[in-house]
Amino acid sequence: MDPLTRRRAAAGAATIRRVLIAVDADALDRVIGDWLRACAACDQAGWQIALDGKDLHGA
Numbered sequence: 001m002d003p004l005t006r007r008r009a010a011a012g013a014a015t016i017r018r019v020l021i022a023v024d025a026d027a028l029d030r031v032i033g034d035w036l037r038a039c040a041a042c043d044q045a046g047w048q049i050a051l052d053g054k055d056l057h058g059a
Contacts, residue, residue: 001008011019
């Protein structure tokens with residue numbers, strides 16, 4: 001947050017790039033996987049993820 005204007009600004013591309021380079025990919029994969037398992041419906045046979053046509057377009 002900018003202390004003078006009290007407005008939030010999105011991080012720049014260079015900042016996002018530096019953060020992603022510094023992140024441990026295995027740890028990020030583990031954390032996101034845990035979050036997805038906690039939020040997504042999962043049954044005994046495996047994942048249940050809903051995708052619509054916009055998600056699959058051009059896949």
